[in-house]
Amino acid sequence: MSIFSNSHSRESSLGRLAPLKAVLFDVDGTLCDSDPLHYYAFREMLQEIGYNNGVPIDEEFFVRNIAGRHSEDTAKILFPDWDHEKAMKFVDNKEAMFRRLVSKQLKPIEGLHKLCKWVKDRGLKRAAVTNAPRPNAELMISMLGLTDFFDAAVIGSECQRAKPFPDPYLKALEELNVSVEHTFIFEDSASGIKAGVAAGMPVVGLTTRNPERSLTEAGATFLINDYEDPKLWLALEELDRVGRC
Template sequence: MVISALLFDLDGTLIDTDELHLNAYNQLLARWDRSMDISYYKAKVMGFPDDMIFGGLFPDMPVEQYAALAAEKERMFRDQLGETHPVPGVLRILDYADAANIPVAVVTNAPRENAAAMLSGMGIANRFKTLVIGGELARGKPHPMPYLTALEILGVGAGDAIAFEDSLAGVQSASAAGIHTFGMLAGLQENQLREAGARSIIRDFNDAALWDWIKPVS
């Protein structure tokens, strides 16, 4: 396989943010004397779009109120962002892409303001010319539209790209777009990622299984 594009999820893939997101949801839910545990977060929240998340949390609430709740939760999340660091190997694979002239893109359900803050905080915003925001499309992950949009922007076929995802919704999205998807062992188990459609499994971007597969440029 000739790799013509590398497509990256953001939260949990390029940066470990699960604890910050969980804290933000629990800050929000506290006003209803409710809380969310990590199991619910991984199964029903991580990687999913806001309408699905808040529809599950507040099924009796008018959907028109979801946007305001989501915006408040995201503000709580950003307020927790301090100095941020990419997961191990991120700079290595971005350097590989530069050396091989392979275009890269971030494909995320995170709001643009969150994505910009995280990428800037890690010092890698300038490494990504393409940023696809699921919430700005007709359908976000787990629908394949975000990844299909990235492929269209880059002018690359699904069979010539690989994607990196850590969530069920993200793996489902990339796999449904026909992309070879690497599941990241950031929060879910290998069997969960494979059941969602991941074809390869790695722990981070230094994993030997990744570099054996892509055959790095010398």
């Protein structure tokens, strides 16, 4: 359990954002539990080409080297000796396999639609901010029924630098015309949390698949299991209360 998970002061730190103007969401692992699909696609395709002497990668390898990373970074880590075009072709083929899996099986994080209603009822601006390729992001958002929910979708590869750099989150602020003083973020990876913190915003970390310690060390304000977590609703109630004062 995170050392901050029961810290009321950490949760209450969202209160300083009142009046809240916007909420930013990562996509993979934050809106939906998509990492198992990414893991399956990478494991199958890497084994097919004899990667790691044909021994399938395990989840620890996936979390350490792949989860939350931009496609370019993943290609460099997996295939340091391949030329760029060949490595990116493999990653592109993997993403196509992932989209086929998504079209058949994708589940929202528990409580997602309850949270989205809370955001919408308060008229808050919202953006999806992700390192996923745009076709992946748009498909997942559509499958979750959130196409009309988001005001913007910011893609890491379309920015000067992807996460863990702050550029995608800074671009989201610009597109929504809001400031760091009245915005916070939901993220599930250390890379994404680092990006949000570097952009100057509090980040609520979801313990969907990644180790809690890595999320805390990356700078998460506090951690939640999902969007039904009482810690989250305590913080949101505090935001409402401060906003009414």
